[in-house]
Every structure is written in C-alpha cells, then in structure tokens.
Amino acid sequence: MTDSTASRAMTRRAGIADVAALAGVSPGTVSKALNGRGSLREETRARVRAAADELGFSPSTVARSLLSGRTFTVGIITTDSYGRFSIPVMRGVEDSLGVGEMDAFLCDSRDDPIRERHHLRKLLDRQVDGIIVAGRRTDARRPLSDDLPVPVVYAFARSSDPQDCSVVSDERGAARLAIEHLVKTGRRRIAHITGPQSHASARERAAGAAEALAEFGLELAGEPLFGGWTEVWGRFAAAQLLRSVPDIDGVFCGNDVVARGVADGLRESGINLPEQVGLVGTDNWAVLAEAARPPLTTVDLGLEEIGRRAGDLLLAAIDGNPAPGTHIVHGHLVVRES
Amino acid sequence: MTDSTASRAMTRRAGIADVAALAGVSPGTVSKALNGRGSLREETRARVRAAADELGFSPSTVARSLLSGRTFTVGIITTDSYGRFSIPVMRGVEDSLGVGEMDAFLCDSRDDPIRERHHLRKLLDRQVDGIIVAGRRTDARRPLSDDLPVPVVYAFARSSDPQDCSVVSDERGAARLAIEHLVKTGRRRIAHITGPQSHASARERAAGAAEALAEFGLELAGEPLFGGWTEVWGRFAAAQLLRSVPDIDGVFCGNDVVARGVADGLRESGINLPEQVGLVGTDNWAVLAEAARPPLTTVDLGLEEIGRRAGDLLLAAIDGNPAPGTHIVHGHLVVRES
DNA sequence: GCATAGGCGGAAAAGGTTTTCCGGACAAAA
C-alpha cells in the first residue's frame, strides 16, 4: 500500500533553492536568469541554466500562480456532454491555447443550470484566466452570469447578450454554399429537408437557402420540410417529397444525418443519385458522409476553426484586448459525389 | 482596452483576511471554522460562516495547493483526438472525479510521442495528483514513462506493462454476449465480419466468438472476414458471405459501422432481417444503430463505466491505495430489432 | 483563595516563486 507511495518519487522535486545552491547564487538570481529578467552577466545566466538542467528543474506552476494571480488555465464548459459539435470545437480551442502554454479544464454541465453554476464556481475558485462556453445548439443561450471577473467567449452557441463575445458559424452562408453548388451543377427544382423548426440552425439554414435561391431568380420547390435530425425522418421526408413535388432535381438537407436518410429514401424510390437529383448535406460528418451512397457532398461549418477563433479571442481578452460582439466563421463546401 | 479590465472585477476576491476582519477573529481561526478543524465554540464557527457567506468567500485553490502539495487536479491524456471512444470514457472519468471535487486537464496527444511527452511535462509541472491515459484502440500501448511521481491509470487501451493499472473492456465477453443472443434466438449458422486483423479488438472479438460458439457445440460459418471498420467493407463482405456461405442465419459484426453496412448489404440482396438472418453489432453507437434497418442489436462495451472505474482507481491510488494490474469492465447487450 | 486543567483562539511559520529595492564593488571622471 503505502510502500508504493514511497517507491514513487524517491527524489523530491527540485526547487529553485536547489538550483540556487548548485549554481552558487541566490534564489532570486535563479529566477531572473531563467526568465531573462534583471541584469546579470551572461556567464551567470549560463551557470544557472546548467544547474537547472542538471536538476531537471522547472518552476512550480502553483507557486507562480499564487504570486501572479494568473494560472495559465482556462475552463471549457460544454453545455452538452461532449458531442458531435463540442468535440471539434474543443480540439480547436486546445490548439489555440497550446501556443499560449495554457491548459484547459473540462467541465460538462449537461445542460443543467445547477451543474453549470457549480462548475463556474469551481473554475473561479481555481482562478482560471478565462472561460469558454461551448454548446451543441446554435440557438442563443442565456449568458453564464454577468459581472464575472474573467473574460468569457461563447463558441458555436452564441450568448443572447450581443455585448458578449461569441464565435458562431455562418448558418446562412452555409446554406448559400449548398445552394450555389446545386445551381451551378444545373439543378433548378431544389427542395429543402431539415430538422425541427424549433432549432435556430434549421430555421436559419432554411432562410439562407431561400435567400440564395432568390438571388438566382429561383425559389424553393415546395415548402421546406421540417422534422427531426434523424435518418428515419430523412427517408420519410424523401418519399413525401417525391409525392408532392415529383419533378425535383436537387435537395439541400439541414444536416448529414437527414441527408443520408434522404439519399436512401430517394435511391430506394428508384431515383438515381446524382444523375437525377443532386444532394447536399450540412456538417461534414465524415463517417456518415463517406458511407452514404453516393458519398455525400456537404457543407463543413468549420467547427475546429470556431474553436481556434474562440481560443484566440479568449487569449486576447485575457491580455486586455477584448473583442466583444459576435464573430462569424465561414464554412466551406466539401464536394463528394452526390 | 485596459478600462474593460478595470470594469471587470471591481471588487477584489474576498480573502480569508477579509472574512477574519468581518468576523472579528484571526485568519487562522477562519480556516479552522470553515474546515471543521481545531476547537472552536459553535458560536464562533457560525459567526465565521456568516461572514464568509456575506463576502462570498471561497478559499483560493492555488494557495491551498501550494501548502498541501496536492492540486486536486488530474490530467487526461487522450492519445487520439477525442473520438468515438475517448469521449464516453472521459465523461465517466469526469463523473468519478467530480465526487472527489477534482478537475481534469484535457490533453490531446494525437498519437504523437513528442506531443505526449510535452503534455506529460506540463502536467507534472502543474503538479497534477494523477494521470489518466485514454486511447482509442484496445491494443496495448507503451507505458507513459516509468518512475513517475504520480499514479497513472490507463483506460480502454491497456499499458503493455502488466504491473500498470489498466481498465479495459471485456472483448471476449462482448463477443460471447453477441453469440449467446444469436444462439438463443435460434441461429445456428453464424458468421463473423469485422475490422482489420491488425487491430487487437478485431482479433479478440473473433476469438471470443469462436470460443462461445464452441461452448454451444457450434462453429463459425466460414472463416471470419477481416477488413476495415467501414460500411463499405460491411456491404462488400455481406455480398461475399452470401456467395461463399449461402445458408447463414446469423452474423456477428466487430463493430456497428460494419454491422450497418452488412445490414444494408444483406437487405439489398433480398435477405429479410431479422427473419432470415439475425445481426448483432458491437459498440452501441446510438445514432448509427438506431437508424439501421432494422435498428441494430449491439453490444455496449460500457465505455462510460470504464471511465468511471478508471477515475475511481486513480482516486484510490492518489489516496495511497493503488490497485495495479488489469481491470476488466463487462459490457451488456442492447437488444433492438435485428 | 489558589492552583491546575481544559477550552478557545491568536501568532507565526511554511509552501515556492517573482519582484522590488538596495548595496557592494569596480571603473571612470574630477
């Protein structure tokens, strides 16, 4: 039991005092030498560096934090358990933070306000330098709390307070990319099948599609079909669409799951993809899009980029250069075969 | 610029000294009162608590860490960018850690040893109390480093050193659950379609399936078909299987993606599922399994439970009660319609 | 009434680094 505790860490962590002793200088001098502060002879710096290397010294982040008030950590609060959307966002955040040598605490609030407050409190106790809030839905969310002592950046799900710093995807632009692609490949009778109308992303993408079509002097073939974000709905909607608007030659879907269902539904109704009907999804969920028949052309929302931007903006805000307001990240089309 | 820094945090964090002043006692007394230490009158404790509440005081985790040497943080190193497997594991870890009031640092090593060493170094500098290593493949991995000053638990991907503490899924048991289900629903000619033979999980599940069948006095219909973890492979293999072993009445697949491809392949060859052929997958990837036709019966490996166990074992090790060796978490069958 | 013990709370050190201030030594200028 305890002997294993003893077998670990035979040698205490080297402290700055150990380095000082070995180099024959004072602790303060070691600090200056290693951090490039103060005025020291180059020879002294070199001696200290050598001693530090020999002992494998690296300063205790804890002690440094205590003094500076900065911890070089940020908290990431994902409202949803890390899912399809928070994951790439988190990866982007970590990317961005890494260059600033900061680390991220992970908190999963599971959409529960109580848990969220709890995590917020814990993060503040830990004196994180900033907080990123990542959501899975694009609908605006209630701000974390007003008057926080640290900067906050909302990623993917914007804050309902426009003064807050939010980084979001370009929903209408995504729809525009999809529509442009369909029109440019010769489609004229384009329908839209998407998720629940209660989701902002479904509404926005539908609106964006209508806008983009209008600019081409076209309009949507039939009403947009709102349903659920499932393949089952996609299959069902495809069949329904063929009954009500038989002459379609293009479908834009609010997400890849639905698009996959639509692809199956159309194919099984004897429609040839992509010859007879062009299909474009949204999200670029690779496993799904690549397995679809034919592989799915889809709009990538740039989630990882959203994460990176959020990280960058947070770092800037921590450095005293906040950029309040909503920042929009543009997606891009991933052309496969549909 | 800087004025926003000023507008934030108008009021400095309340410190223990502020509470002491308000309650009319010394800082040491506040500490004792709030932590239930020392001998104080109940009236004094109450007065301190009231003062603390009024100021919204909560102790600086940083200062506490400096003294105690413990930070109440752990590092999670995911070898792969958080994917299908690390995510549920991480959720389980967070669950377990939460009850111990610990927080987790997230590190993504992207299977790059350099990045891994870098993260390890950072975590040790931060004096984390322990480390969890989560992988996406079940193949044993090289240990993080020997002689670390903190306990390490490997989750999902075991360490190649059997002395290390690893928590893994019961691969053979999972295959057994699948086979048992198929046999109990009357299947006798059962085939196996799975991923690449270079993956331990593919090999183990195949071996487990053979074992379980042998116990029923059966054997696999045809050789196991090793391929890739893709739907395309599943569809292809299904067709191939029907040619070489036309009389199958059950298929066990090494994962849900493959199973989904197999389902499509069989159905499109005119096979009725589940009437003519029973199908069982592995992983219980809900979006996929539920959208399959018919919805897929599959083995849940208990990833979240693996995460919880890993967290529990790490906490125990931190408390001086390490449990070296490999710990196995059993999965369970999720019966849908296939 | 005095001594002793126990209950309660204060004083101070410790933890490891950074930073400010200060002083010593040496060189150059008067």
Place this chain on the structure above:
DNA sequence: TTTTGTCCGGAAAACCTTTTCCGCCTATGC
C-alpha cells in the same frame, strides 16, 4: 584621492491558506 555612476546580484516582501504551537482566560477542585 574622492566622487559619481554603473553593473551585478543578494535580501526580503508578497501572494493566500493551513497548521502547529502557545498562551490566556475561565472554571473547577481542593
């Protein structure tokens, strides 16, 4: 030789909490 500077490095405070040790006051027993 004395003064004025400059260059280099040391001493000590500060960050915030916990914990140990100690002392005071009160109560109790003789």
